[in-house]
Amino acid sequence: MVSHLDVNLPSPVYPIETTLTVAKGINLYIKRDDLIHPLVSGNKWRKLKYNLEKIKVTNCDCAITFGGAFSNHIHATAAACFALNIPSAAIIRGEIDLNNPTLKYCISTGMKLYPISRTAYQLKENAPEVQYILSKYQNPIIIPEGGTNELALRGVAEIIDEVVVANMPVPDIIVLAAGTGGTTAGLMSSSSLLSKIIAISSLKSDYLYDEIIKLTKGKNKDKLTVLTDYHFGGYAKWDQSLLDFITSFEKETDIALDHVYNGKAMYALMDMIANGKFAPKTTILYLHTGGIQGKNGLEYMLQKKRR
Template identity: 40%
Template sequence: MKTKNLTTLLQIATPSVETIIQPDWAAKHGITLTVKRDDLLHPVISGNKWRKLKYALLAAIEANTKHIISFGGGFSNHLHALGFCCQQLNIQFTAIIRGDYSQNPSPMLQDLLNWNANIQYVDRKTYQQRAEPDYLKMLQQQYPSALLIPEGGSQLEALQGVAEIVEELSHSYDYVLAPVASGGTLAGLITGISKYLEPIDCKILGIAVLKGEGYLEQLVTDLLVKHDHSKSWQINHDYHFGGYAKSNDNLAEFCRDFFQQTGIKIEPVYSGKLFFALRELINKGYFPQKSRILALHTGGLQGAR
């Protein structure tokens, strides 16, 4: 199946738009702030989840894959998007879930059940093995014909899909910002800017949404197997609010205010932390006056359900 055919079949609205927003905290510093609205690609398969899954799904279709297995938490945007894709493409889907939600499924898990996914709940110790060769070998022996997709969809195939975000850009930017959890989106942006732009003219800043200084950098570096892009990007670790899916009243209030000012929905797990960090960094003078900043809205609002 060709890329265009898959995009049409799943009704993905690419390219996503670039929208200039003017919240009071950006305008007073002379910053031009644009949002790449990947959250509008599709009502279910939104944002970076589609970008990271696109070429893996194409390869699965070409190989006549009948079963896909992947990993995530009870509110995983990745599993939600992948489960919907598998349902639409008539591919059996198994979701390996961190923690036991069997007595109280989250809205995301209820959707997976409605899409006839097979859900396996595992304890945290087992889940920690999700990238270990022995555990993956065991799964492959248990399901010999299945395709295993990593947590968050972050694999080498993901980089090509995410890099297309940069190819779509209709303007030049001094900074590109995105949230960071499994590393695939940031690695794809780094790849795209290296391929389609002059890297020295555009700095890439990831905002960590979980505790992982050093760990997140290693995830990104491991995906960047072909080139050394060490000078073109960095990750800020000051705005994870205590860890993955951790939040507080300040962040929740910010998400509400941001929606009121811009009309753009964000949530406290990924996009909320990105834009909160952006406000704080702008107010601290991190970006030079008149900087042109692009913030990638990676979609996925499961954290707000």
């Protein structure tokens, strides 16, 4: 077991009420995976857990991963590797702005950053640039972009085990944000899953549903709905209506939401509730997947814009 990360598990589950959920008679619960750890929070911990355990028992001289400049995954990998004494590196899509708070933090943990062009990035391990970086290490272990692999799915499936024994009725529906679909696939790979799942794509995607089904090899396929109309222009894109929603939700519930994933997914959920998509008395569990470090990135970009 990974031992020197002090994680708060099982993550808390509790009911939340907003004016809207009360008006529509919806029983909304939230699972606060964002509270698992201040730096390795949400789906990041779930996805990294077994990957880190594997790395710890090998003679790996560097855990190498991939991500964008504001990536939650890069940030969490840097924090976890630092805590566990694993040397780490990240191959970053595009140029590096050293003042970006996510990368600043990664550097402070000792993570080595390798920016490569967007074209090379698309090729991942097949790019000559990446091969060159890998050749600098004796025994590197690659954690894929977003941390999605079989070990990640195993870690995520444990959420369902926690929900089964949580102090709440079996949810009719679980709602969560999706990017690569790994977290959704992890939930669906659980044999204890009784709920339907609604995954809200944070990016423009017409392949996410197929991607998830591929990852789960079709398990629990009939339980899945993927919604792709709540991306607000694409990955990490946002508009004022999204930011306003996040502010008012945070005021009403005291629960922080990031603008890349959970802001969009919670917006989608509230929009569906407002539009009567769920019958009164439906029990919905919202899985908060973390990503709050991304708020610093947003603030940084807003400040840059104002200058």
